Amino acid sequence: MPQAQLDDPEGTLAMLRDSVATLASRFPGPASVRAKRAAGGDRDAALWQAMAEAGWTAILLPEELGGAGLTLAEQVVVSEALGRALISEPVAISAVLSSRLLAEAAQSRERDRLAAGLVDGSLALAPAWIDALGRAMTAQTTPGGGFSLTGTKRHVDLALSASDFLVTADMADGVGLFAVRAGGPGMSVETAAGVDGAVIGTVRLERCAVPVEALITSAPSLDELLEEPIAAARVALAAELAGIASRAVEITIDYTKGRVQFGKPIASFQVIQHRLVDMWTDAEFACAAVVNAVETLALGDDRAGRMAVLAAKARAGDAAVSVCRRAVHLHGAMGFTDESDIGLYLKRATGLNATLGQPEDLRLQFVNLERAA
Amino acid sequence: MAAAQDWNALSDAAFRDAFRDLVEGRLPAELRFMRKQRPLFDEVAVWYHALAEEGWLAPVWPVEHGGMGLSPAKHMIYVEEWGRLGCPRIPDHGIGLVGPLLLEHGTEEQKAYYMPRVLSGEHVWCQGYSEPGSGSDLASLRTSAVRDGDEFVVNGQKIWTTLAHCANWIFALVRTSRDEKVRQKGITVLLIDMTTPGVTVRPIANLRGETDFCEVFFDDVRVPVGNVVGEIDQGWNVAKSVLGHERIFLGATTRPEIAIERLEKLAQAKGAFSDPAFRSRYARHRLDLYDLGSAFDRFAKVLREGGELGADVSMLKIFTTELYQRITEETLTLADEDARYFDDIDAGNGKVDAMNLFLDSRAPAIFGGSNEIQRNILAKAVLKLPG
Structure with a gap:
């Protein structure tokens, strides 16, 4: 009954809402949550792939990055419908936050690789921006021209399934956003059960070496x-x-x-x-x-x-x-x-x-x- | 009277400007931001007549009846500006209720006789619905009207009749017959001249120490049959049909806005904003008010786009009246031992009528259909719950 009453002169939002309902009938939310919980997982890969194919992992990703380049109105309609259906994937973080972080980055091969993977669902992006107390992530330049990352990030969605982490780290003159591939040397991941059925990760980096291209954007402050x-x-x-x-x-x-x-x-x-x-x-x-x-x-x-x-x-x-x-x-x-x-x-x-x-x-x-x- | 013009054709900004010019030109300073919520007719007659002269008295009446013919969208601006500019409430039952009632159900003779007299202020109306035994259960009303030739003889009592002590006409729901199965049947809308022998008015003091409402007694009051509006015995449906888009105003943000302004003033004076506990409580009230604005906008948009309100608009009335109470309670908490006084608190930066608003906030949750009745309506009409 209650529903976000957005202006919808062309009826496109209503169509979008219907298409989420259709997907939800193929992937019932409660069953997906229970299966994920039983497996100790952090996502429903088939469901995520279906959402990517529908275009919902990159609604807010600009068109020049291959995304849909739509507005928050469309994102709200999809997110609301997912909530109704209890489809409990980390859309707000892995899709929305990632899309907007990538939108801030200047063009680079690394940015475009991440964007393309987000669009087609082949990559699982895991933003990691919350520092553990006393273990603030830092990035130091290395003689070879890359960076060495040390620190711990908490409350990370998709920590198990991630192909790439989007890690914020303090640098000499501001804060950088680094794309760190999962599973490399110097990275360890621990998980704990989340209340909603998906595990949540703590990502620890110890002198984790990344190439210079890994720095996809930076800003004066977090x-x-x-x-x-x-x-x-x-x-x-x-x-x-x-x-x-x-x-x-x-x-x-x-x-x-x-x-x-x-x-x-x-x-x-x-x-x-x-x-x-x-x-x-x-x-x-x-x-x-x-x-x-x-x-x-x-x-x-x-x-x-x-x-x-x-x-x-x-x-x-x-x-x-x-x-x-x-x-x-x-x-x-x-x-x-x-x-x-x-x-x-x-x-x-x-x-x-x-x-x-x-x-x-x-x-x-x-x-x-x-x-x- | 000013020449009729198409107010709806003005831009919203131009319409606001026109209203402000009117207020600045015609509303005496001492009548702006009056403390008294329901002034008597004589106390605001200057403003009433000024509105009439300028053609601004009856915002939604059609132009041919001397109204402005405003669309619901423009009417919302009218009401908004009225409050924002501190215009005093006028006795408005004639404008807001009798006019629409006659337009919908009155005869041509009734419209021609009564409507101009509302505009001139010759007739000041009050509304006779509630009775001592019939509040929320209005259909149980017992004030009787018995036919005697060309007249009805009315006996009974009305209560909570707002401003009856300055009115000279009352539109009342009276019982003309009884149907044991359907109690809503047999009720009739009757227009009664209060100067008729047998009508007695007794004002009732309220918690704020003011007399906004009254008891009205009818003792063998003879009323011409021609004063029936709509069909005899069909008054329930006649009365119910009157309120259309105006129901949104029961949910307006005005009262909690006034209350939070007082809370902020007192908090500023006491340095309470640097107290984390107060700040937390304040933040909750502030966001409740902000979000009420968002919810109100949802319904306002329906009206702006030419739609009609559903029963769901009642949610605003419940929320705004209960928020008004929460904020005024907070202000008393903040007043500390000053909350022992009936009169306004000297906050150092001016007076704050903390007690006045706390007491006042008891009323809106009760009138206009108590909040429990509103919840009953929502349960049936919107949530479609059984029983």
């Missing part, structure tokens, strides 16, 4: 390097979370209509009805916040755009987690079973909510931005 890519990824995450919230409301409405106690469907009880209305309202607000982010960013006012993105991720994250919590509760003991899909929605919501900023932090950033003016 913020300047990451700001725009992270904003895009946050909007994609917000859309996915809004989709999760919306679908969790629908699943719970269906369940409570079918669950009979005291001779009546429990959805006929006023206390249940009012809770469902509040859950539905939260999902609607999440969708409206996502639309506001897309529309405000399109207007081009930098500060207003940043605030809208922070608000959208905060609202959608809060909505998804709290809607799913209440959804589990309204499923009764069934909701607490692993067999029931609603718990998978709660876990996915929790994981995405904790990705790229929890609501409390995002709200404070919003207020800081607003009050600094």
Whole structure:
């Protein structure tokens, strides 16, 4: 029921939404999540390949890099639909963040190789930008003309499947983004189970030697390097979370209509009805916040755009987690079973909510931005 | 009266400018940003008559009836500017409810008689719906109208009748017959001259110490049959059809905006923004308000594009009224021991009406269909829940 109401004069967004639903019927999200979890994996390779073939791994990659060169509106439609279907691939990070990082890089053979692999699904790109405490990644130039990377990155999606890591590292005069091929000398990867079924990696580099071409772009600071890519990824995450919230409301409405106690469907009880209305309202607000982010960013006012993105991720994250919590509760003991899909929605919501900023932090950033003016 | 013009043809900016010129030219300074939320007719009569003279009194009435004929999109700007420029609320039941009611269901004679008298201010209207035993369950209403020749004889009582003490006409829902199966049947809309013998008005003081609403008693009040609007016994449907796009205004961001402005003022004075605990709580309210704006825009866009609102618009009313409460509660928390006082707080940088708004914020969650009734409506009409 709730859905991001974006302007769609040509009906292209509706078609895109339908095509995600079609793919979801071929690759049911909950089954994919359970298989991935059982295998200790970090992605569903067949599903990712199908998404690449549909063009959804490079929606925000500029056309000159071989991407679709579309806008956040299209990304939001896809991400929201993936969220609804519980297709739990790291699209916001591996596809969106990577696309926007590559878009910042000047033309090079290495950049084009990575872009082409992202487009056709032959490469799995794993952005790694979060330093472990006391192990900040540094890049030192080596006599041979390349770089030596040392440090530890945490919370890395696709750490097992990655073909290439996109690693941020401090340099003498700023921050560099390095493409580091997986499995080379000096690299070790540990994983731990993520709440949503995929493992999450810690990537350790010890004097990991990379050629000079590995430096695909640089910036004076990490913020300047990451700001725009992270904003895009946050909007994609917000859309996915809004989709999760919306679908969790629908699943719970269906369940409570079918669950009979005291001779009546429990959805006929006023206390249940009012809770469902509040859950539905939260999902609607999440969708409206996502639309506001897309529309405000399109207007081009930098500060207003940043605030809208922070608000959208905060609202959608809060909505998804709290809607799913209440959804589990309204499923009764069934909701607490692993067999029931609603718990998978709660876990996915929790994981995405904790990705790229929890609501409390995002709200404070919003207020800081607003009050600094 | 100014010559009729096509306001809808103006750009939004030009329309805003025209409104601002009007306010600056005709609204006395002492009436701007009034503390009193529901001033009596005489207190704002200057503004009422000025609006009428300039042709700005009835924004959505058709031009041939002396209105501006505004589209919903322009009407939203009108309401927005009204609030932004600090225009006082006028007794607006005649403009907002009686006019649309007559346009939809009135006879030509009724339109010709009543509508000009609303514009001139000769008739000041109030709305007689709720009764002591019929609040949320309005269809249980019992004020009776018994036919006696060409007249109805009305007996009963209305309550929570806003501004009845400055009105001289009331449009009331009365019971003309009873259907044991369908209680909504047998209700009729009746226009009653309040100067008729047998009408008594008693103001009720509210929590804020003001008297916005009243009880209205009817004791053998004789009303001509010609004062029925629409069909006899079909008043429920007549009354229900009146509110169209105006329902969006119940969900406007105005009240929480006013409240957060006070909270910010007090926080500034107390240096509370450097307290991380306060900042965290403030951030939640601030973002709730910001996101309410995004949700409001979704429905506003529907109206701008010529669409019609669905029942789902009720979500805005629930959210804005509960947010208004949360923010005013926060302001009292911040006021610390100053929250013991009824009067405004001296914040050092001016007065803050913390208690006034806290008390005021109790009301909107109750009126216009309590939030529980709104949730019932959403559960049935939007979520299609059973029972």
